[in-house]
Amino acid sequence: MKTDTFTIPGFKASAVAAGLKKNNTVDLALIFSDKEAVAAGVFTTNKVKAAPVLLCMDHIHIGKARAIVANAGNANACTGKMGMENARQTADLVAKELGIQSNEILVASTGVIGAQLKIELIQKAIPDLVRNLSPEGFTEAVKAIMTTDSFPKMSRFDGMIDGKPYHILGIAKGAGMIMPQMATMLCFILTDIRINVHDLKKALSTAVEASFNRITVDGDTSTNDTVLILANGMAANRTMNAQDLEMFQKGLNQVGIELAAMIVRDGEGATKVVHIRLKGAASEEEANIATRTVANSSLVKTAFYGQDPNWGRILAALGRSNISMKEEGISIWIDDIQIVEKGMGLGPKQEKKAAENMHNKEFHLTIDLNQGNHEYTMITCDLTHEYVSINADYRT
Amino acid sequence: MKTDTFTIPGFKASAVAAGLKKNNTVDLALIFSDKEAVAAGVFTTNKVKAAPVLLCMDHIHIGKARAIVANAGNANACTGKMGMENARQTADLVAKELGIQSNEILVASTGVIGAQLKIELIQKAIPDLVRNLSPEGFTEAVKAIMTTDSFPKMSRFDGMIDGKPYHILGIAKGAGMIMPQMATMLCFILTDIRINVHDLKKALSTAVEASFNRITVDGDTSTNDTVLILANGMAANRTMNAQDLEMFQKGLNQVGIELAAMIVRDGEGATKVVHIRLKGAASEEEANIATRTVANSSLVKTAFYGQDPNWGRILAALGRSNISMKEEGISIWIDDIQIVEKGMGLGPKQEKKAAENMHNKEFHLTIDLNQGNHEYTMITCDLTHEYVSINADYRT
Numbered sequence: 001m002k003t004d005t006f007t008i009p010g011f012k013a014s015a016v017a018a019g020l021k022k023n024n025t026v027d028l029a030l031i032f033s034d035k036e037a038v039a040a041g042v043f044t045t046n047k048v049k050a051a052p053v054l055l056c057m058d059h060i061h062i063g064k065a066r067a068i069v070a071n072a073g074n075a076n077a078c079t080g081k082m083g084m085e086n087a088r089q090t091a092d093l094v095a096k097e098l099g100i101q102s103n104e105i106l107v108a109s110t111g112v113i114g115a116q117l118k119i120e121l122i123q124k125a126i127p128d129l130v131r132n133l134s135p136e137g138f139t140e141a142v143k144a145i146m147t148t149d150s151f152p153k154m155s156r157f158d159g160m161i162d163g164k165p166y167h168i169l170g171i172a173k174g175a176g177m178i179m180p181q182m183a184t185m186l187c188f189i190l191t192d193i194r195i196n197v198h199d200l201k202k203a204l205s206t207a208v209e210a211s212f213n214r215i216t217v218d219g220d221t222s223t224n225d226t227v228l229i230l231a232n233g234m235a236a237n238r239t240m241n242a243q244d245l246e247m248f249q250k251g252l253n254q255v256g257i258e259l260a261a262m263i264v265r266d267g268e269g270a271t272k273v274v275h276i277r278l279k280g281a282a283s284e285e286e287a288n289i290a291t292r293t294v295a296n297s298s299l300v301k302t303a304f305y306g307q308d309p310n311w312g313r314i315l316a317a318l319g320r321s322n323i324s325m326k327e328e329g330i331s332i333w334i335d336d337i338q339i340v341e342k343g344m345g346l347g348p349k350q351e352k353k354a355a356e357n358m359h360n361k362e363f364h365l366t367i368d369l370n371q372g373n374h375e376y377t378m379i380t381c382d383l384t385h386e387y388v389s390i391n392a393d394y395r396t
Numbered sequence: 397m398k399t400d401t402f403t404i405p406g407f408k409a410s411a412v413a414a415g416l417k418k419n420n421t422v423d424l425a426l427i428f429s430d431k432e433a434v435a436a437g438v439f440t441t442n443k444v445k446a447a448p449v450l451l452c453m454d455h456i457h458i459g460k461a462r463a464i465v466a467n468a469g470n471a472n473a474c475t476g477k478m479g480m481e482n483a484r485q486t487a488d489l490v491a492k493e494l495g496i497q498s499n500e501i502l503v504a505s506t507g508v509i510g511a512q513l514k515i516e517l518i519q520k521a522i523p524d525l526v527r528n529l530s531p532e533g534f535t536e537a538v539k540a541i542m543t544t545d546s547f548p549k550m551s552r553f554d555g556m557i558d559g560k561p562y563h564i565l566g567i568a569k570g571a572g573m574i575m576p577q578m579a580t581m582l583c584f585i586l587t588d589i590r591i592n593v594h595d596l597k598k599a600l601s602t603a604v605e606a607s608f609n610r611i612t613v614d615g616d617t618s619t620n621d622t623v624l625i626l627a628n629g630m631a632a633n634r635t636m637n638a639q640d641l642e643m644f645q646k647g648l649n650q651v652g653i654e655l656a657a658m659i660v661r662d663g664e665g666a667t668k669v670v671h672i673r674l675k676g677a678a679s680e681e682e683a684n685i686a687t688r689t690v691a692n693s694s695l696v697k698t699a700f701y702g703q704d705p706n707w708g709r710i711l712a713a714l715g716r717s718n719i720s721m722k723e724e725g726i727s728i729w730i731d732d733i734q735i736v737e738k739g740m741g742l743g744p745k746q747e748k749k750a751a752e753n754m755h756n757k758e759f760h761l762t763i764d765l766n767q768g769n770h771e772y773t774m775i776t777c778d779l780t781h782e783y784v785s786i787n788a789d790y791r792t
Contacts (some may be wrong), residue, residue: 048715048723078711078723080740113708114741177695177712218694220709221716298614298694298779299573299787306788312509313616315474316573319444320617327444328476344476345510383694384788385781391695392702392780 006138006154008169009192010034010234013137015144018125020073020111020118028122029144030129031068031188032098037230039065039106040201042208044225050077051087052107053226059091059103063197065230066101068188069094069129070108071122072145072173077113077223086117093123097130108186108226110173111147142171145186148390149175150266155258157251159193161244166193166235168251172259176268176391178217179296187212187227187259193248194233195240203249204229211256215379217267218387219296264379269386272304273362279375280368286323287376290369293321301383309354311340314367329370335363402534402550404565405588406430406630409533411540414521416469416507416514424518425540426525427464427584428494433626435461435502436597438604440621446473447483448503449622455487455499459593461626462497464584465490465525466504467518468541468569473509473619482513489519493526504582504622506569507543538567541582544786545571546662551654553647555589557640562589562631564647568655572664572787574613575692583608583623583655589644590629591636599645600625607652611775613663614783615692660775661758665782668700669758675771676764682719683772686765689717697779705750707736710763725766731759 011033015026041060043053059065069090076083087107095102109117142152157168172187195203208227229252240248265273276295281287294300297317303310311332318325332340334354339346357363407429411422437456439449455461465486472479483503491498505513538548553564568583591599604623625648636644661669672691677683690696693713699706707728714721728736730750735742753759 046712046715047718047721048711075708078708078739078741080724080738113706113712179716220693220695220712223708223712223715297616298783299616302784302787305784308788310509312471312474312619313573315444316442316509316616316619319442319619322443325443327474342476343474345474383784385784387694388698388701388779388781388784391698392704 005156006169007135008167008190010232011190012133012135013141014129014132014134015137015140016125016129016132018071019121020071026140026144027071027073028125028129029070029141030094030133031141031190032133033066033230033232035232036064036066037232038195038197038200039063039228039230040197040204041106042204042227044222046221046223048078048223050075050109050224051079051083052076052109053224054084055087055091056106056108056226059106062103064104065106066104067094067098068106068108068228070145070186072147073111074109074115074117075111075113075224076109076117079114079116082116086119089119090122093126097126106228108224110145110186110224113223138169138171145173147173148268149173153259153262153266155255157255159247159251161235161237161240164235164237166237167191168255170255170259172263174263175266176217177220177222178215178263178267179219179221186224189227189229189252189255191229191231192234193231194235194237195231199240199245200229200231203245203252206249207252207256210253211260214377215260215264216292216295217264217270217381261379264381267381268390269384270381271384272382274304274380275362275364276378276380277364277375278367278369280370280372281374281376282324282372284374287374290318290321290323291376291378293317294367295378295380298383301380304358304382305384307355307358309334309339309351309358311345315343324371325369331368331370333366334358401552402565403531404563404586406628407586408529408531409537410525410528410530411533411536412521412524412528414467415517416467422536422540423467423469424521424525425466425537426490426529427537427586428529429462429626429628431628432460432462433628434591434593434596435459435624435626436593436600437502438600438623440618442617442619444474444619446471446505446620447475447479448472448505449620450480451483451487452502452504452622455502458499460500461502462500463490463494464502464504464624466541466582468543469507470505470511470513471507471509471620472505472513475510475512478512482515485515486518489522493522502624504620506541506582506620509619534565534567541569543569544664545569549655549658549662551651553651555643555647557631557633557636560631560633562633563587564651566651566655568659570659571662572613573616573618574611574659574663575615575617582620585623585625585648585651587625587627588630589627590631590633591627591644595636595641596625596627599641599648602645603648603652606649607656610773611656611660612688612691613660613666613777657775660777663777664786665780666777667780668778670700670776671758671760671773672776673760673771673773674763674765676766676768677770677772678720678768680770683770686714686717686719687772687774689713690763691774691776694779697776700754700778701780703751703754705730705735705747705754707741711739720767721765727764727766729762730754
């Protein structure tokens with residue numbers, strides 16, 4: 001996708017290097033809506049919530065927003081009252097410079113946990129940040145929210161309602177501490193669609209459930225997970241009917257799923273992306289639990305890394321996931337190669353073929369429990385030497 | 397401990413190289429009780445149970461046993477009817493050679509999942525196995541059950557009841573797929589104490605709960621976890637009173653805890669052993685869940701490897717563990733160095749001191765939730781490059 005397509009009517013963005021990251025690259029991003037936008041958000045379920053998450057949850061209550069300010073380099077998590085004060089001051093300073101109300105600003109942070117934000121660096125950077133705002137600013141803004149990410153993550157969808165075009169633009173960051181439960185690291189989605197706040201909230205929850213809640217890198221849920229959506233209504237479409245909403249939902253899901261898959265592709269140290277589909281579960285909840293247990297098993301993930309169709313580890317993970325299952329009912333495939341039937345391995349010949357598929361960067365793992373009609377999908381990655389290197393050395 | 401102390405009145409052991417392991421080392425072990433022994437066992441809670449586990453659960457019903465036969469190199473798990481047949485035949489063959497009943501034999505296996513046991517190799521090896529039985533055979537038998545273990549694990553306790561000495565000897569194996577729930581990999585405990593089967597069962601469950609259920613290497617519960625205890629009564633002690641039972645329990649716990657700690661010390665790729673103590677939880681169950689979540693977090697475990705007192709990751713793990721907690725109530729120590737008070741970091745000076753403690757091979761992590769009076773302890777290890785190497789290459 002060409003970067004010049006990353007504009008969206010009525011929104012501007014910018015980024016500056018405020019000095020919060022060690023390497024003097026851009027680390028402070030601003031997204032601005034020319035007019036008041038309808039706004040919704042989904043946040044981490046971690047009981048330890050970062051200050052910007054708490055502030056965002058407070059501000060988004062009014063159902064509208066004008067701007068998002070986000071920094072990388074410091075998560076402003078586990079920072080107590082001073083952290084809350086710093087988040088609030090960030091919003092105040094940006095609001096003042098933009099000439100809008102503080103509660104119209106949504107705030108997000110990502111980076112090291114447990115260190116106080118250097119608010120004076122942010123304060124110094126804000127005039128430039130506002131001055132740089134431009135419709136083409138999104139390609140810089142997405143870089144400013146990267147931490148251990150190795151590439152920026154953007155996705156766009158173009159739709160049409162009653163002959164009127166509308167657009168969805170999403171930017172996201174995330175590579176580690178990824179097992180979102182109701183949200184993922186940072187993701188900002190902008191649309192020019194005209195939509196009411198009730199429908200927008202519902203659409204966002206649905207999209208998040210189908211995308212960010214279906215990925216895992218390391219099973220660790222972040223303290224800062226935030227997905228925000230702003231809809232400025234500039235598409236001037238008719239009041240949406242059920243079919244319009246359905247089409248918008250499809251587009252929003254697509255953007256969410258694309259960004260979520262990018263996060264797994266960029267999973268810390270990952271060399272493989274594995275699309276897991278578990279079917280035949282007795283209930284939706286059991287399908288979820290079983291898939292999540294397989295997707296997070298260190299032994300399954302190191303076998304992915306070793307390109308080894310080690311289905312015994314998959315059965316062992318299913319067996320400890322505490323779902324209703326019969327070993328002798330289970331079938332397993334790697335892409336289109338079946339390696340387990342009725343709980344038994346189909347032998348070295350099939351495993352060799354499966355191992356060949358595992359040489360690809362992306363492959364599918366399909367599990368049939370044969371217990372019922374419920375299924376679940378997740379995207380996971382392998383567990384590698386590089387993951388250990390990144391996370392043993394992160395702060396030092 | 398000197399190996400010549402690894403004998404126990406009335407028990408013999410032996411080992412042979414049957415050819416089940418690739419490297420032609422001992423891989424088949426036999427433990428024999430000269431007289432009928434009272435027997436109890438605790439087994440994996442994984443719903444996928446290996447054939448020898450199912451057979452053992454069946455045989456142990458009678459509350460007594462004469463022998464344990466165990467092999468490494470093949471777990472005989474996920475092997476269907478033929479696997480069950482092979483486990484049964486192993487017991488039959490050993491029983492015949494020993495001249496005892498088949499249901500007096502307990503069977504255990506460990507190694508690769510999903511491959512059929514080569515029963516003809518076992519059949520060929522059994523005459524030598526029985527011929528080699530000797531009171532000094534335990535040091536060889538413990539080697540025969542090793543897989544990725546780097547050292548044999550034995551522990552002994554000497555007790556006294558009413559002036560009469562008795563002994564407890566335990567041998568164990570395990571290094572990966574370790575997060576026992578009601579049991580661990582393989583552990584065989586022998587004692588010459590005279591005890592009834594009811595008291596023995598209760599004592600074993602208590603000891604397992606205090607030892608093997610408190611360790612984790614990689615959060616994966618094995619399909620083959622088995623702890624067996626045989627008591628031959630040769631100590632000829634009086635019928636045990638409450639105080640005798642209490643002392644026996646203490647000894648049994650000590651043997652269990654020693655062996656469990658050895659398993660973590662030998663955790664695949666581990667360079668650090670971390671004793672986690674979580675106190676101040678609202679309930680026993682929450683103490684368990686919270687401790688387990690911290691002990692299994694990939695991010696916490698890589699921080700241990702990096703010798704980094706990264707308490708933000710510990711708070712994040714607690715926060716996603718879904719227990720009742722207040723961030724601002726939490727305190728954290730590495731050994732005697734406090735690094736978090738009331739949810740806030742105590743700064744770089746304290747962290748530097750804590751990091752120095754983390755240079756040791758073993759250290760303590762203490763967490764106080766300040767929510768109640770319940771506590772839990774677990775022993776975990778770090779997540780390292782070597783863990784990834786071992787498990788990416790295990791079958792290839």
